[in-house]
Amino acid sequence: MTIQEKIANKKKELAEKRAELKKRIKESRAAVAGDDSSLSADDIQKIQKQITIIENDCKQCAADLDALEQISPLLQDPDEPDNTDSDMDNAQTDSADPTDSTAQTSTNGQAPAHNKAAGVIPAGKQSNSRIITAEERGIILPMHNVKNAERRSLGHVRSFESYVRSKGERRDVGLAFDASYGAIVPTEYLNATDQPLPPNSLAPLVNKVAVKEPHGFAPIFKRQTLGMTVVSPLQPNAVTANPAIYPVEYQVQTYRQQLNVSQEMIDDTNVDITGKIADYINEQKYLTEQYAIGHLMVAGDDTTVVTPVAISVSKGTAGYQLDLVDQIKEQFNVKLNIAYTNRVFVATQSAFQILDTLRDNYGRYLVQQSITDASSKTMFGVPLVIVQDVAMGAQGEAHLWLGDPKMFCLYAHKADTTARWFAGYNYELQLYAFYRADFRVADPDAGISMTLAITV
Template sequence: MTIEELKSQISKKVESRNKLITETKAMANAEDADMTEINKRMSDIDSEKVEIDKLKKQLETRSKIEALKEEQNKTDKKEGEMRNMKIVSDNGKDQAIAEKRSALNNFVHSKGQVRDGLVSDDVGVTIPEELIYQPENEIKTTYNLKQYVNVVPVNSAKGSYPVRKKATARFNTVAELEANPALAKPEFNNVDYAVQTYRGSLSLSQESIDDSQIDVTGLVNNEITEQKLNTTNSKIAEVLKSFTAKEVSGVDDIKHVINVDLDPAYSKSIVCSQSFYQILDTLTDKNGQYLLHQDISSNSPTTFLGLNVVVVADDLLGAKAGDQVAFIGDLKRGVLFADRADVSINWAEDQIYGKYLMGAIRFDVKKADANAGFYVNFPGNEQTTTSTTVNP
């Protein structure tokens, strides 16, 4: 039964019941009122009320169903429009990436003579970001520490970047301000940086370029990505090693670092070596429950005591395989990454081979807030507990 049919029936039932009520009232006011008939009519009035309530309930249910259908139709229509927009957007994005890949191929095949479609800098041409970070070209076993630190684009080779200290002043009452009107000013630490240029050659065969028209973009991207991550990870790790060293021997010591040694205002996480991670993976609480949690059904990060955990190689954060070390603290506040120029490539002279493809990146990494974290290690680790020396 449709909504309109239900409404019509309800209207008729209500009209009929109202008429019956009116007639029954008139009958009851008559001098010769027949109580038997009046009682029968009262029963009919109650029955009509029950029928009307049933129809109203059906109408309410039907209305909800229709409203849900209408909402679903709107949602489906909106999703369809979004899909169409995404298709158009993706097609445009795919076209742009294809053009950039073609431009990079032309640059490689022409030995640097054709630069159309690429941005030049003081080193060579900059590889478009979309080509470097294509998911199909990423190496799944690598990690990128740069994404966790404070990356600041800089326009000069040397400079100073202000980092605001934690505020300790409080607001004052009006009376206090009248007596002492001076308000505390924000305090800053100036972090000096000096951009370095890191260079390396790409393993690309000259013959494959001269004798083939293959798409070399994928090969260049893989090599560039590996060398870039190896370089930035290494320099960021050096800064992490320079934080105040602490020795921990169990869960309670780690909790003390997190809860007491670090200011609660810091956003904390853990970057640890594989060997340190192995220890975390075996630690349990008083009930025997493991403290390290990882949702294997999704992309959720691994957590330990509520902190996200990033695992790196032993010899990156430590000195050698087996080093049980970690940085616990706020990476964003603790590390400044002065980013001068992204990956660039250029053709360089080589006495034996003729020419080779040279890559370069320009950046500097500095400790920004010395109180933002600690460099911790477990006892039995041969690495000393003193921090690695890095220029502040």
């Protein structure tokens, strides 16, 4: 079989394999995306493995075809008509040596007359002249007059050999490379990774209550401040004042988002895009809770306004760090009622940067690692929760909150995140996410908001 016949057969084989791959991919997509699809995860993995095997066969077939087409010009004898390689079918051509006397002498003892392209001087002139080689003349020897070792020494053959051994990745200078039949270099996409969300959610710290009605009240009994009075015998009883009750009114708000996803993305991507979108919606809910609770701690709501206490020191003052510690200690020891024993510090990253550099009179750092959890922080013996700056204000603002978050914040929710898919008119799927909740300051005495600043 000639080289050209091998190339034709290899092209036919490649076309058949590519058609089979296209058909298998189309059938697999229809089976996975169907509404009545009952394929399990194992079934999908098996389909993917079968498609991968066919893809590898196509790649190997394309590489073989590329190798045949690259080597075909090198095997062609320039003295023969195009598309023939009969000279290479002769087994004696590889062993023929132009320098061998037996190969160069005819039966009558006379040297045969060769074409000038062979690089040999006629016999009549050999006695008086040195043989000038074809390499000195700059002539490329025909391939049927060159030994195998000499072929491998030729620059363009070495380049082709390097190309074949490296599977098309190395292309030396001088190698004629046809881009239309180049090696197929596959592109691989690894598993998608997600940037992590900031930790330390505030939602588990506050009083989260499921409500049935969109509007309601959460009454709070105010703390008793007076004791009983002394009454003489047979004297009328002192009348105790009625308990002070004030209602915390909530009005459930509706948070809604819409996300459009093209059907082509769902069909063509190798990532579980619907699962990623579900995670995306859950992350939005997490941030909604974080920002709403952080805003309450810094500014309050529309009925209860929170005014932060400004704590500021100057670097030019001697012992300014101890002064800052003393001001925070005052809020911790005096300003916040000792009735609130479930205390927590909540600090933004900018505030934590200030706190983490403070020391007491004995040189000990104010912020300590928790004994039970090395990743947790404590300050004055109570937990210190660190959140993003934007969760409690703007970037760069140093906010510090102290108090009992369960008493301070009421988190009323009527429905958790609900996501529904609807088909759009532009061949897309529309995801509607609903979330209904309200965040209110329940007991303003249960928390103190502070802003920290160190001036120059």
